Amino acid sequence: MKTKVVLTFSPEASNQPITHNLIAKHHLLVNILRAEIDEVGGKMVLELSGKADDIRGGIDYLKANGVGVRPIKEGVRRDDEACTHCGMCVSICPTKALTMDLKTGKVSFNEDKCVACGVCIDACPPRAMEILI
Amino acid sequence: MTASEFKEYVKTNGVKKAAREVDVVTTGTFGAMCSSGAYINFGHADPPIKMQKIWLDGVPAQAGLAAVDGYIGATALDETNNMMHGGAHVIEDLVRGKAVRLRATGYGTDCYPRKEIDTYVSLRTVNQAVLMNVRNAYQNYAVATNSSAKTLYTYMGKLLPEFGNATFSSAGELSPLMNDPYYRTIGIGTRIFLGGTQGYVMWEGTQFNPGAPRTPNGVPKRPAGTLAVIGDLKQMNPEFLKGLTFTRYGSSLGIGIGVPIPILDEDMARCCAVTNNDILAAVFDYSQPTRSRPVLREVSYAELRSGDIDIKGKQVPTSPLSSMYKARQVSEVLKSWILKGEFTIQEPVQSFPKDRPLKTLDVRTEREAT
Numbered sequence: 001m002k003t004k005v006v007l008t009f010s011p012e013a014s015n016q017p018i019t020h021n022l023i024a025k026h027h028l029l030v031n032i033l034r035a036e037i038d039e040v041g042g043k044m045v046l047e048l049s050g051k052a053d054d055i056r057g058g059i060d061y062l063k064a065n066g067v068g069v070r071p072i073k074e075g076v077r078r079d080d081e082a083c084t085h086c087g088m089c090v091s092i093c094p095t096k097a098l099t100m101d102l103k104t105g106k107v108s109f110n111e112d113k114c115v116a117c118g119v120c121i122d123a124c125p126p127r128a129m130e131i132l133i
Numbered sequence: 134m135t136a137s138e139f140k141e142y143v144k145t146n147g148v149k150k151a152a153r154e155v156d157v158v159t160t161g162t163f164g165a166m167c168s169s170g171a172y173i174n175f176g177h178a179d180p181p182i183k184m185q186k187i188w189l190d191g192v193p194a195q196a197g198l199a200a201v202d203g204y205i206g207a208t209a210l211d212e213t214n215n216m217m218h219g220g221a222h223v224i225e226d227l228v229r230g231k232a233v234r235l236r237a238t239g240y241g242t243d244c245y246p247r248k249e250i251d252t253y254v255s256l257r258t259v260n261q262a263v264l265m266n267v268r269n270a271y272q273n274y275a276v277a278t279n280s281s282a283k284t285l286y287t288y289m290g291k292l293l294p295e296f297g298n299a300t301f302s303s304a305g306e307l308s309p310l311m312n313d314p315y316y317r318t319i320g321i322g323t324r325i326f327l328g329g330t331q332g333y334v335m336w337e338g339t340q341f342n343p344g345a346p347r348t349p350n351g352v353p354k355r356p357a358g359t360l361a362v363i364g365d366l367k368q369m370n371p372e373f374l375k376g377l378t379f380t381r382y383g384s385s386l387g388i389g390i391g392v393p394i395p396i397l398d399e400d401m402a403r404c405c406a407v408t409n410n411d412i413l414a415a416v417f418d419y420s421q422p423t424r425s426r427p428v429l430r431e432v433s434y435a436e437l438r439s440g441d442i443d444i445k446g447k448q449v450p451t452s453p454l455s456s457m458y459k460a461r462q463v464s465e466v467l468k469s470w471i472l473k474g475e476f477t478i479q480e481p482v483q484s485f486p487k488d489r490p491l492k493t494l495d496v497r498t499e500r501e502a503t
Contacts, residue, residue: 084163084375084387084456084458084459085456085457085458085459086163086164086387086452086453086454086455086456087452087453087454087456087457088290088291088300088452088454089452090440090450090452091293091298091299091300091449091450091451091452092291092293092297092298092450092452100440100453100457102438102439102440104458105456105457105458105460105461106458107458122286122291122380123290123291123380125165125290125377125378125379125385125387125454126375126376126377126378126387127217127378
């Protein structure tokens, strides 16, 4: 199975080889979709592939080491009331999570493709996109 | 029929039959229209004040119109340049029925002794509140892209570096003036759909430029005609009027405009049959901060709508800035009003000028400007 998670690190947790441990000790395939670090800690978006038990074990390991773990679906949210379907977001979304139906002109948001990069946030004229991490 | 329905009808039945069978075609657009605003008469206070400076929720409104009339522009920002809440957002708040804080100062006169007031107003408490936009519904516009190495934030949206994307702002074949390229049926006094209610064309829009280059079918390839429009803000619907923010540019007003076009004859039917394949726009590199940017290429709205276009050999993803979804809604609502007899077609009381050169602003001496 596959799952996408958003990890948040304190500066202490940033110094541990957690990606290595997820691969070596929990037998997971790790695809780093996004990673950044600054003075207040770090943030990483990972796609984890492996057996369900291993994924659960890996996530428990992360939590036990002070890493915040959240499913990607809690990463970016669209306010459907505010969206005017203008389509500004569709050409800048690097993972094509935001696409326009050419027939109806409606913009849809596929949360499974979103990597919470946040490029859409300040591009959205009615400010319908919100990043939560 | 809506403009979309009409184009389909012409494809299967031909222009002759369409001209005989169809009376009116409803067009629509919904996009950021910066040159918009509303005038409001607040009513007189006791003791009365001659307002010299006015703020609505901290956003400055234009005074200088007698004592208690003000005009709030869509792109007006407060002293901190808070783009998340500019004049357009204040106008939307009013339309949503919210109360906004009115602060005003005056210098005090014998007849208007009061020097300041701090209160709340809403559309319920004011006399007139009228949306009066001097340039809306551009007949075609441009395609924006960015060749530079850094992201640009423009009124054409966020432009990614190295031709990372391209944005365009016209509703294309649905857009009102694209369907009446020579302004035969649209002029001063035309009744229109404006922000969810009935409004009027009050004049040619500013920067009206009928002399822009055109394709053989008459559709301009560059920004050409514009509309100045007016309507009762108190009757408007937030579904079709929205405060927008373009990061590092400012605020703008998203507004829905629909114009009914009577199919007077076959020529008018041919005009309204125009499709995105026949409408071209020019691609400009917005990394060049000059008035006359070079044209990178011309591209059809059908290509723009397909999701990407070719620029210098690169497939560049495109974004419309005007909502096709809402433009269709506008044309459908307008059609339903006409069918129900709630909206009647108004012949213009005066046509737009056919010849109006577009002037520029240059630094001149008094003699040169005279």
